[in-house]
Amino acid sequence: MEEDDEKITTTNAIVSVIFFLFLSTINAANAQDNAAIMMKLASSFKPPPPTWISNNNPCKWQGITCDNSGQVISISLASKSIYGTLPSELAQLSNLQTLSLQNNHLTGPIPPLSNLTQLREVFLDGNSFSQVPSNFLQGLPSLQSFSINDNPLQSWSITYGLIESSSLQQFFASNTSLIGSIPDIFGSLPSLKNLKLSYNNLTGFLPSSFAGSGIQNLWINNQKQGLTGVLDVLGNMPNLVQVWVQENDFVGPIPDLSQCTSLFDIQLRDNHLTGVVPPSLTNLPKLLNISMQNNKLQGPIPVFKGDVQVNLGFTNSFCRNTPGPCDPQVTALLDIVSALGYPNELADSWKGNNACQNWAHITCDSNGKVSVINFAKKNWVGTVSPSFASLTSLTSIILNNNGLVGKIPDVLTSLNMLHKLDLSNNNLTGKVPSFGKSVEVITDGNPFIGTNVDTTGSLRSPPGSGDSLHSPKPNLSPYEIMGIVIGVLVLFIVAGFLLYPYFKKWLFKRIYSSKPTPFGKPIIGHNSQGSPMDKSNMLSEHNVYSYGNNFPIELLREVTDNFDDKNILGRGGFGIVYKGVLQDGTQIAVKRMESNVEGTKGKSEFEAEIAVLSKVRHRHLVALLGYCINENERIVVYECMSQGTLGQHLFEYDEMGRSPLTWKQRVVIALDVARGVEYLHSLAQQSFIHRDLKPTNVLLGDDMRAKVSDFGLVKRASDQGKYSLETRLAGTFGYLAPEYAATGRVTTKVDVFAFGIILMELITGRKALDESLPEEQSQLATWFRRVLINKDSIRKAIDSNLEADDEEIFESICKVAELAGHCTAREPLQRPDMGHVVNLLLPLVEQWRPTELESGNGIDIDMSLPHILQKWRAGETATSSGYNDDNSRNYHSTAPTTPTMGLSFNNIDAR
Numbered sequence: 001m002e003e004d005d006e007k008i009t010t011t012n013a014i015v016s017v018i019f020f021l022f023l024s025t026i027n028a029a030n031a032q033d034n035a036a037i038m039m040k041l042a043s044s045f046k047p048p049p050p051t052w053i054s055n056n057n058p059c060k061w062q063g064i065t066c067d068n069s070g071q072v073i074s075i076s077l078a079s080k081s082i083y084g085t086l087p088s089e090l091a092q093l094s095n096l097q098t099l100s101l102q103n104n105h106l107t108g109p110i111p112p113l114s115n116l117t118q119l120r121e122v123f124l125d126g127n128s129f130s131q132v133p134s135n136f137l138q139g140l141p142s143l144q145s146f147s148i149n150d151n152p153l154q155s156w157s158i159t160y161g162l163i164e165s166s167s168l169q170q171f172f173a174s175n176t177s178l179i180g181s182i183p184d185i186f187g188s189l190p191s192l193k194n195l196k197l198s199y200n201n202l203t204g205f206l207p208s209s210f211a212g213s214g215i216q217n218l219w220i221n222n223q224k225q226g227l228t229g230v231l232d233v234l235g236n237m238p239n240l241v242q243v244w245v246q247e248n249d250f251v252g253p254i255p256d257l258s259q260c261t262s263l264f265d266i267q268l269r270d271n272h273l274t275g276v277v278p279p280s281l282t283n284l285p286k287l288l289n290i291s292m293q294n295n296k297l298q299g300p301i302p303v304f305k306g307d308v309q310v311n312l313g314f315t316n317s318f319c320r321n322t323p324g325p326c327d328p329q330v331t332a333l334l335d336i337v338s339a340l341g342y343p344n345e346l347a348d349s350w351k352g353n354n355a356c357q358n359w360a361h362i363t364c365d366s367n368g369k370v371s372v373i374n375f376a377k378k379n380w381v382g383t384v385s386p387s388f389a390s391l392t393s394l395t396s397i398i399l400n401n402n403g404l405v406g407k408i409p410d411v412l413t414s415l416n417m418l419h420k421l422d423l424s425n426n427n428l429t430g431k432v433p434s435f436g437k438s439v440e441v442i443t444d445g446n447p448f449i450g451t452n453v454d455t456t457g458s459l460r461s462p463p464g465s466g467d468s469l470h471s472p473k474p475n476l477s478p479y480e481i482m483g484i485v486i487g488v489l490v491l492f493i494v495a496g497f498l499l500y501p502y503f504k505k506w507l508f509k510r511i512y513s514s515k516p517t518p519f520g521k522p523i524i525g526h527n528s529q530g531s532p533m534d535k536s537n538m539l540s541e542h543n544v545y546s547y548g549n550n551f552p553i554e555l556l557r558e559v560t561d562n563f564d565d566k567n568i569l570g571r572g573g574f575g576i577v578y579k580g581v582l583q584d585g586t587q588i589a590v591k592r593m594e595s596n597v598e599g600t601k602g603k604s605e606f607e608a609e610i611a612v613l614s615k616v617r618h619r620h621l622v623a624l625l626g627y628c629i630n631e632n633e634r635i636v637v638y639e640c641m642s643q644g645t646l647g648q649h650l651f652e653y654d655e656m657g658r659s660p661l662t663w664k665q666r667v668v669i670a671l672d673v674a675r676g677v678e679y680l681h682s683l684a685q686q687s688f689i690h691r692d693l694k695p696t697n698v699l700l701g702d703d704m705r706a707k708v709s710d711f712g713l714v715k716r717a718s719d720q721g722k723y724s725l726e727t728r729l730a731g732t733f734g735y736l737a738p739e740y741a742a743t744g745r746v747t748t749k750v751d752v753f754a755f756g757i758i759l760m761e762l763i764t765g766r767k768a769l770d771e772s773l774p775e776e777q778s779q780l781a782t783w784f785r786r787v788l789i790n791k792d793s794i795r796k797a798i799d800s801n802l803e804a805d806d807e808e809i810f811e812s813i814c815k816v817a818e819l820a821g822h823c824t825a826r827e828p829l830q831r832p833d834m835g836h837v838v839n840l841l842l843p844l845v846e847q848w849r850p851t852e853l854e855s856g857n858g859i860d861i862d863m864s865l866p867h868i869l870q871k872w873r874a875g876e877t878a879t880s881s882g883y884n885d886d887n888s889r890n891y892h893s894t895a896p897t898t899p900t901m902g903l904s905f906n907n908i909d910a911r
């Protein structure tokens with residue numbers, strides 16, 4: 001024990017010393033980085049601001065502010081008549097706090113700003129930017145102010161990633177071609193005060209999380225097709241000061257805004273608002289400016305205080321041209337339809353102050369009294385109003401085949417002339433009041449009539465128009481979803497135990513055959529909520545499921561030609577990956593989890609993958625774009641990585657018609673992977689262990705920069721990131737750390753081991769496990785450690801494609817070889833942390849940093865963020881397939897792995 005402790009302390013000391021040494025080099029390196037990026041920025045500006053050319057210290061440039069260590073924190077160049085573009089490297093100014101470039105003539109794409117953790121303010125208004133990157137506005141925890149008004153962008157949508165910006169105070173994106181609905185994210189943005197999304201093409205309903213938000217200024221006016229649904233949620237936004245919703249497709253009545261005591265300006269004109277203007281509106285204490293023209297408002301003309309500037313227009317359906325109450329029958333009828341949400345059709349027809357003048361669905365007797373109200377088969381949703389009782393001459397009330405809920409008001413029994421009350425085929429409840437003998441009361445088709453079941457629940461579901469039964473069903477709350485997920489998981493676990501014997505059989509087959517299991521029968525198409533989808537809205541109709549986008553199955557079918565074989569990118573551990581192209585040209589990778597008859601396979605991997613990917617975002621981890629849950633089927637949608645897997649580039653470059661990777665490329669890839677994994681390991685809230693690192697799970701983009709993928713086996717590191725005992729051994733032969741294979745003990749060092757194996761593969765061009773070789777050589781790790789003895793033997797082991805006679809390169813290879821040795825140390829404690837690995841690799845990459853930026857040769861190591869999407873959009877076709885996964889080598893077992901099983905590293909080898 002004591003000996004062990006001593007070992008730990010010594011290791012710690014060494015690690016700290018090395019860490020500090022590297023820390024200092026990193027700082028210097030970062031300042032250099034900054035300078036290089038700023039030079040790039042200067043060369044992208046036409047013309048660069050005058051002081052920029054004459055001085056090679058960017059911190060001295062006009063509009064640039066640096067911190068003490070020479071890192072750029074602010075770029076402020078508003079209204080400087082600058083032409084040109086923004087280089088993608090901008091995203092690497094990791095200390096940037098302010099980016100202020102409004103009112104210039106900048107063109108081209110906006111670079112990815114994701115993961116600039118310090119970024120507080122972004123002003124890009126009034127330029128000519130052409131598009132936003134796919135992961136725009138994700139991972140920006142410090143963002144407070146964001147403004148890109150008036151840019152001719154390609155269509156884009158606001159994503160759920162924005163909820164990470166929990167300090168956001170203002171978000172301005174008017175006139176920027178926004179499409180889709182306003183995402184329901186405002187519960188996560190408590191500081192948001194100003195939201196401006198005017199002059200776009202937003203559709204859908206107001207998000208329910210507007211309720212209770214602190215929004216003061218809400219500008220969502222002038223949407224091309226128009227936002228729709230009711231405005232009810234405004235009534236629950238007590239901080240509102242200014243509300244512009246004009247020129248949309250809103251329906252239903254003006255809500256009760258009596259809570260909005262600070263409201264001074266509300267623009268409601270040019271919608272389809274119906275119903276009586278609520279008296280609370282005219283009494284708002286601060287109101288100064290209101291417009292209501294070009295709606296279908298009903299009832300008495302509202303009268304505001306003298307200092308309020310009002311525009312009522314001439315096309316509303318007020319009962320009289322002058323203030324004052326409406327005719328009593330008109331008032332009663334408006335009351336009746338108020339309980340139905342003031343259907344549009346009636347607002348069109350019910351004009352003037354005489355209900356007997358051609359009002360739709362109303363019949364009067366010869367005395368000018370309303371005798372018949374016939375709203376049969378309208379699918380209107382609401383309740384039966386007690387105000388029917390005010391129309392004392394009624395003989396027939398026909399309300400069959402609607403969506404009426406609640407109770408039948410007792411007061412209806414006072415209608416002396418009533419002969420017929422048809423309430424059939426609704427959803428009414430409660431006791432039927434005792435009508436006189438002469439009244440025919442029809443209540444067939446109300447399943448809960450006579451019971452106390454509360455059917456009014458469906459009424460509270462926003463944000464339908466009240467016009468039809470087909471208004472969308474409410475989204476599930478996160479708790480409900482969590483409940484469902486937990487329930488489903490429990491089911492799987494139970495099913496897992498029951499099916500374990502069969503599973504073992506299947507597993508055996510799977511290990512010895514590399515053929516993928518075929519999918520079950522095709523699934524009848526509907527999305528997870530079972531509601532029909534409007535195709536044009538498919539991408540924009542987000543459904544809340546913690547984070548990310550829920551893609552409709554129809555869309556995924558469409559973009560993959562119904563999962564056609566020709567679109568297969570590769571076969572992964574848990575499913576087949578297809579390529580798809582969205583309407584806007586974005587290429588996506590669609591991983592369809594294998595589903596079997598029991599529907600259990602791949603689902604826990606799916607849950608794990610979604611759980612991890614929605615929490616982590618890093619430029620060296622493949623990004624989640626969305627997912628789809630459809631009956632038994634689970635689908636994950638990622639960004640598409642055009643260059644396929646590292647495995648292909650290392651072992652199948654010939655078949656692919658590629659040249660082998662250069663050493664420089666390999667070191668850069670190693671560093672990328674290390675950074676991605678380091679990030680996974682070091683997340684503050686909960687760190688993750690990948691558990692299945694291998695070249696087939698490293699994807700390469702156009703620029704040959706790498707991202708780690710396949711998070712289906714990711715495990716949350718327990719508490720202090722120390723040890724956890726796994727009940728399920730998972731991973732891939734050849735990459736399994738010995739202690740993990742033997743005892744199931746999982747730590748982050750399991751990933752370090754696998755990373756070490758990848759380094760060995762990068763150096764030797766050999767696979768981790770090559771059964772074609774004699775037994776003593778077949779396992780790379782064992783063989784390589786023998787090679788490490790001296791430089792001569794290393795030289796012999798190096799991939800013949802590498803330029804090992806270049807001494808500089810050979811030195812670099814030796815360093816990586818040594819690192820690989822440390823990473824694969826038998827004792828987990830002796831393996832370095834991933835952060836340490838990054839620090840060791842960094843100077844090796846720096847070594848080949850191009851000195852002058854203009855040089856076009858070699859790889860540009862600054863270009864790391866996805867240029868990829870924009871290139872795809874430009875129509876370049878991706879050349880290779882990716883995501884091949886060596887199925888036969890995957891090892892999954894639900895067997896509890898206890899020390900008594902005596903599984904050792906060598907045992908596994910022997911299988």
Ligand SMILES: *[C@@H]1O[C@H](CO)[C@@H](O)[C@H](O)[C@H]1NC(C)=O
Nearest residue numbers: 127128149150151152175199
């Ligand atoms: C929208 O922005 C364009 C420039 O991108 C500008 O010409 C146009 O006037 C703006 N439209 C509105 C309504 O502000």
Ligand SMILES: *[C@@H]1O[C@H](CO)[C@@H](O)[C@H](O)[C@H]1NC(C)=O
Nearest residue numbers: 265267288289290291308309
């Ligand atoms: C009221 O709003 C209209 C339209 O936005 C504007 O033209 C007018 O100046 C405003 N008046 C006041 C008093 O704010």
Ligand SMILES: *[C@@H]1O[C@H](CO)[C@@H](O)[C@H](O)[C@H]1NC(C)=O
Nearest residue numbers: 427448453454455456457458
């Ligand atoms: C009627 O109300 C019940 C109880 O709220 C609900 O479960 C049911 O789905 C409703 N039926 C229809 C047809 O709306």
